[in-house]
Amino acid sequence: MLAGALLPDLPLLLYYLWARLGAGLSEAQVWSKGYFEDGPWQDLIDACHAFPLLLPAWLAARWAQAEAASALLASMLLHAGADFLLHHDDAHRQLFPLSDWRFRSPVSYWDPRYHGAWASVAEAALVLIGGWWLAGRAGGGPRGKEGARARRLAVLGLVAAYAAYWAFALLMWAG
Structure with a gap:
């Protein structure tokens, strides 16, 4: 399901729009400082990439035989797994909210x-x-x-x- 592949990055897009258009941050400020600050934006971004939140939700959807929700969450998990392998300095907190630990992959997609x-x-x-x-x-x-x-x-x-x-x-x- 394509929506699930895109959904984990929706909070990042919303943060970017807020930072640039609402808060008036420069491009450099957004990506060198703002994106890395702890706070509600980072929590929301990380929650959408967090295995402890996505995996139980996917299992519950499978158990309930909710096919659309199961496909959406499976796609979100696949996105989170790819990000796990392809982020270094900008790694997400993959175990959020249980831990602030970040796996810093040796490979970055950018x-x-x-x-x-x-x-x-x-x-x-x-x-x-x-x-x-x-x-x-x-x-x-x-x-x-x-x-x-x-x-x-x-x-x-x-x-x-x-x-x-x-x-x-x-x-x-x-x-």
């Missing part, structure tokens, strides 16, 4: 000091291959051709949003 150049290329390749695969699988379903077209457009929209994110990142943060 930071070149931790293989970020290669990891970001691999991530982009996975997004493109995954998007192609999902778009190809969108042909079936209960709504026939119109539903398939809508699903393909949704996948292409997500791939385009991913490309727009990287274009924004390069414009804002490339040195």
Whole structure:
């Protein structure tokens, strides 16, 4: 479920919008200081990546046979697992609220000091291959051709949003 893949980072997007538009922080202030400060934003961001919260919720959804909730939470867990392996300086508190411990992966999806150049290329390749695969699988379903077209457009929209994110990142943060 695509919503679950995106949901863990929604608080981060909301924090960014609040910091830039509401609090008037500069780009440098957001990412060098603000993002790393303890407080309600960081708690919310970490809660959406926390195995002690997501795993029991997923197990409860499975037990209750709530398929949509189970798929959403499984996707959130997959996102949290990927972030566990791909964050170094910006690692989440994966055991929140039980612990403030952070696993600082030797690989970062963005930071070149931790293989970020290669990891970001691999991530982009996975997004493109995954998007192609999902778009190809969108042909079936209960709504026939119109539903398939809508699903393909949704996948292409997500791939385009991913490309727009990287274009924004390069414009804002490339040195």
